[in-house]
Amino acid sequence: MINRLEATQYLMRHLTNEPVIASCGNPKYDLFSAEDRKENFYMWNSMGMASSTGLGLALARPDKKVIILDGDGAILMNLNSLTTAASKSPPNLIHIIWDNRSYQITGGQATHTAGKANLAQIARGAGFEKVLTLDTLEAFKQALPKVLSEPGPWVVVAITDNCGAPGRPPKSPTYIKHRFMEALGSRR
Amino acid sequence: MWAETIVKVLKENDIRSISFLPDTVIGKILNYAVKDGSFELITLAREEEGVGIVTGEYLGGRRGVLMMQSAGLGNSVNALASLAIPYQIPFLLLISQRGELGEFNACHVTMGKALRGILDALGIQHFTLRREDEVEITMRGAIKTAYTSEQPVAVILSSELVGWKDEK
Numbered sequence: 001m002i003n004r005l006e007a008t009q010y011l012m013r014h015l016t017n018e019p020v021i022a023s024c025g026n027p028k029y030d031l032f033s034a035e036d037r038k039e040n041f042y043m044w045n046s047m048g049m050a051s052s053t054g055l056g057l058a059l060a061r062p063d064k065k066v067i068i069l070d071g072d073g074a075i076l077m078n079l080n081s082l083t084t085a086a087s088k089s090p091p092n093l094i095h096i097i098w099d100n101r102s103y104q105i106t107g108g109q110a111t112h113t114a115g116k117a118n119l120a121q122i123a124r125g126a127g128f129e130k131v132l133t134l135d136t137l138e139a140f141k142q143a144l145p146k147v148l149s150e151p152g153p154w155v156v157v158a159i160t161d162n163c164g165a166p167g168r169p170p171k172s173p174t175y176i177k178h179r180f181m182e183a184l185g186s187r188r
Numbered sequence: 189m190w191a192e193t194i195v196k197v198l199k200e201n202d203i204r205s206i207s208f209l210p211d212t213v214i215g216k217i218l219n220y221a222v223k224d225g226s227f228e229l230i231t232l233a234r235e236e237e238g239v240g241i242v243t244g245e246y247l248g249g250r251r252g253v254l255m256m257q258s259a260g261l262g263n264s265v266n267a268l269a270s271l272a273i274p275y276q277i278p279f280l281l282l283i284s285q286r287g288e289l290g291e292f293n294a295c296h297v298t299m300g301k302a303l304r305g306i307l308d309a310l311g312i313q314h315f316t317l318r319r320e321d322e323v324e325i326t327m328r329g330a331i332k333t334a335y336t337s338e339q340p341v342a343v344i345l346s347s348e349l350v351g352w353k354d355e356k
Binding site: 021043045046047048050051052053054055056057059060061078083084087088173174177180181184185186187188 | 205207228230231232233234236237238239240241242243244245246247248249250252266267270271274275276277
C-alpha cells in the first residue's frame with residue numbers, strides 16, 4: 001500500500017508549474033502538506049467535481065499538463081465524468097485517484113472499491129487506454145516519469161493506506177481561485 | 189430566429205465552448221453552433237459535471253456556456269452551491285424549460301414549477317426569454333452581468349418562445 005502523503009510529496013518534487021486540482025476530502029490536505037503553491041486548486045466541497053474541473057481546465061489549456069488528485073469516494077460520486085473525459089481524451093490530462101477503499105474523512109466507512117468495484121476497470125470501460133493500478137510507493141515512483149512525460153490522458157489508480165496529513169490549505173475559495181488564475185496567466 | 193441569435197451573442201461575447209446535455213430545444217441551438225464551427229462542443233453525461241467543466245475552463249482563461257433542460261438543474265444544485273458560487277465562477281447557464289405551458293408529461297411539471305425557486309434559493313440571477321425581440325438584449329446583458337458579478341447567471345427559454353414539445 002502507498003502512503004498518500006509520501007506519494008504526493010514525490011509527485012510534487014517532479015512538477016514545476018503544472019496546475020493541480022485536489023478533490024475535497026484528504027487529497028487537498030496531502031497536497032497542501034506536500035507543497036503549497038499558487039498552481040494548487042483546493043476544493044473544499046463539491047464532492048466529485050475535481051475530475052470535471054480538471055477536464056475543463058485541460059481542454060481550455062492544452063499548453064499545460066493538468067493533474068487531478070482525486071479520491072475513490074469522490075470519483076464514485078461522478079463516475080459519468082470518466083466517460084466524458086475519455087470521449088474528449090485531452091492528452092494533457094493526468095487523473096490520479098487515491099484509492100483507500102474508504103470514506104476516510106468521515107470515519108473510514110468502506111466505499112464500494114472495498115467490495116466489488118474496480119476503478120481501473122471502470123476507467124478502461126469508460127474509454128481510457130492508459131490506465132495503471134499501483135499499490136506500492138516503489139511502483140508509483142517507477143511509473144511517474146512515464147505518466148508525466150508521455151501523452152495521455154492517464155488514469156492512475158493508486159492503492160493507499162488511511163494515514164492523514166497534518167496541513168490544512170487556505171479556506172477562502174476566492175483567494176484560492178485568484179491565486180490559481182494568476183499563476184496560470186488566465187485573469188482578464 | 190432565437191436559436192441563431194443565441195449562437196451569435198455567445199460568439200460575440202467570446203464564449204468558446206458549449207457544455208450541454210441535449211433536449212430538442214438545445215438541439216436547435218447546437219445546429220447553429222455546429223454550422224458556425226467556432227465552438228468546442230462538450231457532451232455531458234449528467235448536467236452536474238458541466239458545472240465542473242465550465243469552472244475548469246474559466247480557471248484556465250476560457251469562457252464556456254452550460255446548456256441543460258430544467259430537469260438538469262436538479263442534478264446540478266450542489267456543484268453550483270459549493271463550487272461555482274463560493275469560488276465566484278462566472279458563466280451563462282442556459283436552461284430549456286419543461287413543465288410550464290403545454291406540457292404533456294406530468295413528470296416534468298414539478299421541476300418546472302420548482303425551477304425559479306431553486307435558482308432564487310441559490311441566489312442565482314435568472315431571466316426568462318418569452319419573445320423573439322428580447323433574446324439578443326437579454327442574452328447579451330446576462331452574460332455581461334455574469335462576468336461582472338463573477339457568478340453564474342441563468343437564462344430560461346420558455347415554451348412561449350420555443351414552442352412546446354408534442355407527444356410523439
